[in-house]
Amino acid sequence: MMGILTMAHLTLHEVKGRKVALAALILGAAFLVVFGAGFYFVHREMTGGNPGLTPARAQLSAQQNVGLSFLVMAGLYAVNFLMVMMAVLMPVDTLAGDIRSGVIQTLVTKPLRRASIVLGKWLAFWVVLALYLVMMAGGVMLIARVITGYDVPNAPAGLALMLLEGTLLMTLSILGGTRLSTLANGVMVFGLYGLAFIGGWLEQLGALLGNMTTRNIGVIASLIVPSEAMWQLASHSMQPALIREVSITPFSVVSVPSAGMVVWALVYTLGTLLLALRQFGKRDL
Amino acid sequence: MNPVIESAGLRKEFGSKAAVDDLTLTVGRGEVFGFLGPNGAGKTTSMKMLLGLVTPTAGAGRVLGAPLGDVKARAKMGFLPEHFRFQDWLSGREFLRFHGRLYGLAGGALTSRIDQLLKRVDLLDAADRPLRGYSKGMLQRIGLAQALLNRPDLVFLDEPTSGLDPLGRFLVRDIIIELREQGASVFVNSHLLSEVEVTCDRVAFVKRGRVVREMALAEQAGELSVELKLGSVDAPLLAGLAQFGRDVRQVDGLVRLTAPGEATLPDMARWLVAQGVSIYRLAADHKSLEALFLEVMGEDERPG
Numbered sequence: 001m002m003g004i005l006t007m008a009h010l011t012l013h014e015v016k017g018r019k020v021a022l023a024a025l026i027l028g029a030a031f032l033v034v035f036g037a038g039f040y041f042v043h044r045e046m047t048g049g050n051p052g053l054t055p056a057r058a059q060l061s062a063q064q065n066v067g068l069s070f071l072v073m074a075g076l077y078a079v080n081f082l083m084v085m086m087a088v089l090m091p092v093d094t095l096a097g098d099i100r101s102g103v104i105q106t107l108v109t110k111p112l113r114r115a116s117i118v119l120g121k122w123l124a125f126w127v128v129l130a131l132y133l134v135m136m137a138g139g140v141m142l143i144a145r146v147i148t149g150y151d152v153p154n155a156p157a158g159l160a161l162m163l164l165e166g167t168l169l170m171t172l173s174i175l176g177g178t179r180l181s182t183l184a185n186g187v188m189v190f191g192l193y194g195l196a197f198i199g200g201w202l203e204q205l206g207a208l209l210g211n212m213t214t215r216n217i218g219v220i221a222s223l224i225v226p227s228e229a230m231w232q233l234a235s236h237s238m239q240p241a242l243i244r245e246v247s248i249t250p251f252s253v254v255s256v257p258s259a260g261m262v263v264w265a266l267v268y269t270l271g272t273l274l275l276a277l278r279q280f281g282k283r284d285l
Numbered sequence: 286m287n288p289v290i291e292s293a294g295l296r297k298e299f300g301s302k303a304a305v306d307d308l309t310l311t312v313g314r315g316e317v318f319g320f321l322g323p324n325g326a327g328k329t330t331s332m333k334m335l336l337g338l339v340t341p342t343a344g345a346g347r348v349l350g351a352p353l354g355d356v357k358a359r360a361k362m363g364f365l366p367e368h369f370r371f372q373d374w375l376s377g378r379e380f381l382r383f384h385g386r387l388y389g390l391a392g393g394a395l396t397s398r399i400d401q402l403l404k405r406v407d408l409l410d411a412a413d414r415p416l417r418g419y420s421k422g423m424l425q426r427i428g429l430a431q432a433l434l435n436r437p438d439l440v441f442l443d444e445p446t447s448g449l450d451p452l453g454r455f456l457v458r459d460i461i462i463e464l465r466e467q468g469a470s471v472f473v474n475s476h477l478l479s480e481v482e483v484t485c486d487r488v489a490f491v492k493r494g495r496v497v498r499e500m501a502l503a504e505q506a507g508e509l510s511v512e513l514k515l516g517s518v519d520a521p522l523l524a525g526l527a528q529f530g531r532d533v534r535q536v537d538g539l540v541r542l543t544a545p546g547e548a549t550l551p552d553m554a555r556w557l558v559a560q561g562v563s564i565y566r567l568a569a570d571h572k573s574l575e576a577l578f579l580e581v582m583g584e585d586e587r588p589g
Contacts, residue, residue, distance in 0.1 A: 006386045010372070013383075017374030101370040106431060109336050110387035111360040284339040 003112030007120020008127075011094070015128055020090060024132055031082070032139040035075050036147070042071060043148050068150040069239050073251040075140040076152075076238065080162055080231050083133050087170040088189045091125045095177030095280065096185055104285055115277045122174055122273065129166050137162065154237040161234035164262070165227045168269045169193060172225075175276040178283065192225045200228035207255035215255060222257065226265040229257040289314050289439045289470045290335060292346035297330050297339060304330040306494035308344065312487075314438075317461055317471045319485035321478065321578060327494040328474040329367055332443055335472070336364055349439055360389060363432035367443035367474070369424055373417035377408055377427050380416055381434060388435040395434075402430035406456065421448045429460065440464060443474045458484055478574040488574070490581045498581050502574075509547065509569040510576060513540040516563030525560070529553040544569065 015021050046067055095118070098104040107117055137159055144150045152158065172192060176185035199221020206215025222229040236244060236253035243252060288311045295308035305327040312318045322328050333339040335346060337354030351358035371380055378399060385395040403409045406426040416424065425448050432440055442461075446454040454477075461484045464471050475481050481488060482502065489499040511530065515522075518540060526533045529552065530544035544550065550569055557564055 002389065003387065006383065010383050013379075014372065014374060017372075102366055102368045103370050103372060105338060105366040106364065106369075106371065106384065106428070107387065108338060109359060109362065109364045110384065111356055111358075111389060112387060113356055282340065284333075 003110075003116035004120045004123065007107075007112075007117050008124040009120075011121045011124030012128070014094075015090070015124065021128065024086065024128075025135075028082075028132065028136055028139075031078070031136065032143065035078075035140060036143040039071055039075070039143055040147050043068070065150070065240055066243055068144065068148055069243055070251070072140060072144045072150065072152055073235060073239060075144075076137055076158075076162075076235070077251060079133070079136040079140055080165070080234075082136060083129065083162065083166045084169055084193060084227075086132055087129055087166040088173045088186065088193065090128065091121065091170055091173045091177065092186045092189070093177070093182045094121050094125070095174065096180060096182040097177075099177075099285060100181070108285055114281045118174065118178075118273075118277050118280050122171065122276075125170055125174075126167060129170055130163055133159065133163055133166060152238050153240055158234040158238035161230045161237070161262070164265055164269070165230035165234070168225075168227045168230070168265055168272070171269050171272040171276065175272050175279065178276050178279040193227060195221055196225035196228040199224070200232055203229075203255050204232070204253065218255075222261065223264065226257075226261055226268055229261045230265055233257045233262065287314060287350070288312060288347075289316075290318075290346070290348050290472065292335065293344055295331070295334050295341045295344035295346055297327075297334060298342045303342075303494055305334065305341075308334070308346075308494075308496065310489055310496055310499065312470060312472060314470055315465065315468050316487060317465050317473065317485045319481040319488035320472065320474045320491060321476065321481060321488050321574075322491035323476060323582065326491045328491060329443055330494075331491070332441055332472065332474055336362070336441060360435060361438040363435065363437035363440040365425070365428045365432045365440075365442050365445055367447070369428040371416055371424065371428065371431075374415060376413050376415050377403065377419070378412045380427060381430060384431045385434045390434065398434060398436075399430075402433055405433075405460070406430045422450060422453045425449055426453065426456065429457065433460075433464075437469060439470045439472065441472050444476070445473060446475070446477055446480055454480060478578055482574045490578065492582055508572055509544045509550075510572045511542050511544045511550070511553075512566065512568045512570075513542075513557075513564065514538070514566035515540060515557070516565070518562075522560065522562065525556070526553070529556070543572070 046064060095104070098107070104117075108114060141152050141155055144152065169189060173185060173189045176188050180188060199218045201218070203215050203218025203222060206212065206218055232253045233256065235251050236256050239251065290310070290312035293309050295305060296303060297305045308327075308331050320328050320331065330339060334341050334353065335348055337359075341353070346353045348355075349358045349361055372383070375383065381399045381402065382395065385391075385399065390398065400409075403412050406429055408423060408426055408430070411419065411423060416427065419427065425445070429442075429445065432442070442457075445457050449457065458480055461471050461473070465486075473481065473485065485502055487499070487501045489496045491497065518535060523533050523535065523540070526540065526542060529549045530542040533540065533542040535541075544553070547569070550567065554564065554567060
């Protein structure tokens with residue numbers, strides 16, 4: 001256990017030392033500033049140039065609610081994409097790079113299990129990913145709330161699902177690093193993400209058009225990589241009931257992934273992690 | 286004396302090529318053991334198998350009494366890899382602190398050990414600078430300090446002096462000697478023979494993944510390499526010279542042989558005079574490890 005924590009600490013040190021944290025923080029803040037400014041002016045336009053009409057007092061009309069939800073979902077969609085990038089890129093080089101450079105050799109010959117090295121790194125990246133998601137998604141939600149008083153429904157559940165999506169992809173990236181070069185690993189994980197992404201859209205499109213074949217292809221893709229399904233479920237849960245019913249925005253989810261898919265994503269992530277431990281445990285370094 | 290390293294028939298294949306064919310050796314406690322061979326002979330792979338970095342294809346071994354790859358035994362082992370690359374965003378001190386913690390050390394004991402080692406490898410003044418600014422020699426020295434953090438019983442050094450200037454080499458040599466004085470065992474891979482000669486108790490020559498000769502350096506200290514320039518040489522004369530030493534051979538008009546010690550030289554000279562042979566030169570030298578290396582590796586060995 002001490003070994004895992006020391007490795008996690010070392011990895012956090014790396015995230016800081018290699019300026020990953022700084023870049024994420026500065027660009028994340030820039031994103032929130034731009035989003036906040038845009039949100040403010042769009043909202044002013046919607047309320048007829050009277051932003052003083054803060055909804056803490058005024059009831060939001062149903063129409064306004066749809067508009068605000070659309071804006072917030074657009075922000076969260078961008079955050080989701082950024083988080084996916086972070087999840088894949090942060091650990092993409094961590095094992096592959098350490099193996100290639102030889103840094104790993106003085107770690108692996110210390111009195112700790114190889115599994116502790118992988119788990120320590122996993123833990124550190126997961127903490128950074130979670131903090132990043134909370135900062136970005138939380139920032140978007142906070143901006144919406146402060147400017148308009150709009151509360152995103154089911155925010156904790158939505159964030160948890162997004163984090164599960166990120167965790168899954170991050171774990172895949174760590175697994176790839178036990179065998180592949182950094183570049184091949186990046187190509188593989190983004191390829192799988194692309195598969196999940198197009199699968200998710202096919203599922204929705206199939207459901208919308210009533211074409212079961214298309215929908216099933218999408219579901220199968222989601223079973224192969226259940227990351228996009230988690231975003232769709234998050235997106236579904238974080239929109240007001242009204243919009244869910246009428247499905248009129250690009251963020252509307254027609255074919256709602258089942259709770260079983262969440263369980264599958266959890267099992268999938270755990271399985272990927274166990275496979276990574278096994279692969280790294282037996283490879284020659 | 287219980288050995289710190291025992292291996293029997295260790296073999297490693299990468300694809301169809303055997304990097305190490307048959308590694309069978311024993312290293313005693315407190316011994317400085319030199320593992321010598323040209324590049325590509327399988328020295329690093331051998332060391333990696335002993336360290337548990339590489340899983341052997343066949344064979345077995347024990348290090349510090351535990352099977353290869355045992356996690357607990359590593360608490361008393363130190364290792365400096367050949368291609369030492371470390372977390373270069375850390376300062377020297379932070380680097381040692383993290384690695385000390387991976388050894389399970391902590392607190393004041395670790396802090397004072399770090400200071401002691403930084404001083405020993407002469408890096409106190411650079412201790413708080415990031416490793417990315419270190420020279421190759423400095424990196425190797427901080428790597429050496431890293432390998433000694435836990436006061437190991439057994440230290441593995443893979444080509445420990447290859448990147449160092451003469452001063453750095455002296456430092457490594459002195460540290461190896463200190464380790465021996467403290468009762469630790471050292472396993473050194475090297476092709477820099479003159480240094481090995483000074484520090485090692487015993488050496489093994491490895492050629493194409495096999496130990497071809499193993500010897501205590503004290504054993505060969507008495508042996509002399511003799512060179513004779515004689516008036517006339519024939520087969521009976523060469524046969525007669527064999528009574529004074531082994532490996533009698535004629536090379537470029539000179540006669541060479543290996544004599545067991547200096548005492549044989551006057552006898553040899555008297556015998557030659559008695560045979561009526563004119564002696565133009567009789568030279569005897571202690572055989573250097575280098576000469577031995579070339580002899581063991583044979584003429585067919587090409588630079589690796």
